[in-house]
Amino acid sequence: MRWRHVLITGASSGLGRALALECAAPGVTLHLSGRDRARLQAVTAAAEARGATVRPAVLDVRDQAAMAGWIASAGPLDLVIANAGISAGTGGAVEPMAVTRAVFETNVTGVLNTALPAIAAMAGQAPGADGVRGRVAVVASLAAFVAAPGAPAYCAAKAAVQRWAEALDATERRRGIRLHAICPGYVRTPMTARNAFPMPLLMSAEAAARRTLRGIAAGRLRIAYPWPLYWASLLAGAMPAGLRNAVFLRLPAKEAGPGED
Numbered sequence: 001m002r003w004r005h006v007l008i009t010g011a012s013s014g015l016g017r018a019l020a021l022e023c024a025a026p027g028v029t030l031h032l033s034g035r036d037r038a039r040l041q042a043v044t045a046a047a048e049a050r051g052a053t054v055r056p057a058v059l060d061v062r063d064q065a066a067m068a069g070w071i072a073s074a075g076p077l078d079l080v081i082a083n084a085g086i087s088a089g090t091g092g093a094v095e096p097m098a099v100t101r102a103v104f105e106t107n108v109t110g111v112l113n114t115a116l117p118a119i120a121a122m123a124g125q126a127p128g129a130d131g132v133r134g135r136v137a138v139v140a141s142l143a144a145f146v147a148a149p150g151a152p153a154y155c156a157a158k159a160a161v162q163r164w165a166e167a168l169d170a171t172e173r174r175r176g177i178r179l180h181a182i183c184p185g186y187v188r189t190p191m192t193a194r195n196a197f198p199m200p201l202l203m204s205a206e207a208a209a210r211r212t213l214r215g216i217a218a219g220r221l222r223i224a225y226p227w228p229l230y231w232a233s234l235l236a237g238a239m240p241a242g243l244r245n246a247v248f249l250r251l252p253a254k255e256a257g258p259g260e261d
């Protein structure tokens with residue numbers, strides 16, 4: 001499962017960092033972005049130590065023009081992973097309006113700012129032996145399947161990108177572009193480090209990266225894991241909304257504020 005030209009947003013930390021290092025190998029060019037220059041530089045050095053050529057870019061995914069310019073000038077792209085994201089909980093209170101907007105701007109608009117120019121670039125690439133011109137993976141979450149009152153914007157934003165990627169794949173695959181909706185459960189990263197509640201089946205970022213890349217290599221449209229938590233999410237999502245809210249309001253919520261900065 002070696003892609004030669006890979007672009008990853010949010011590569012300066014957590015899952016994005018692990019994805020970058022898992023893809024890093026001699027002959028591979030990695031285009032990596034994040035906002036924190038020092039952490040991005042550390043990931044660049046680690047990926048170069050594995051033999052990859054790395055082109056780091058300090059960029060904010062909310063900056064549509066900058067993202068379009070970066071992606072258009074990257075050269076050939078086999079795999080683009082729209083991974084950058086922030087999390088926010090309510091801490092059991094009402095979600096502040098600024099938090100709602102911040103989550104949608106990064107987790108939805110930021111994903112579109114990555115995926116749309118990537119698809120446009122891939123449409124002009126020659127298909128490989130498998131007929132695929134390029135692959136775009138959108139990092140959603142198992143939160144996509146549950147409208148949890150403890151994280152309204154986060155769940156809705158993840159549902160939006162998961163559904164968008166899955167629906168779009170049906171038509172994009174006709175012209176050789178594949179989409180993948182990545183739906184991880186709890187992953188041990190700085191994003192979850194501040195969660196003060198139990199996180200069942202918490203996995204390492206490295207294990208999540210390997211599962212993600214295996215799923216993409218297998219051509220799976222939805223890559224949701226670990227499966228017991230996936231099925232639990234589907235069940236919770238299928239509950240009557242009022243009952244689900246009543247149950248979930250009794251559970252601890254992520255602390256208030258976006259997981260930004």
Ligand SMILES: NC(=O)c1ccc[n+]([C@@H]2O[C@H](COP(=O)([O-])OP(=O)(O)OC[C@H]3O[C@@H](n4cnc5c(N)ncnc54)[C@H](OP(=O)(O)O)[C@@H]3O)[C@@H](O)[C@H]2O)c1
Nearest residue numbers: 010012013014015034035036060061084085186187189191
């Ligand atoms: N951890 C989990 O349990 C879990 C589960 C399911 C899905 N996910 C999803 O996985 C993705 C990665 O999360 P993570 O757990 O690895 O979190 P993380 O360690 O906090 O990393 C988030 C990454 O996103 C980048 N980022 C955030 N806002 C950005 C912006 N406006 N512009 C550019 N980059 C930005 C950060 O870059 P800088 O720090 O350089 O700004 C960082 O590299 C997210 O989409 C998250 O929702 C995580």
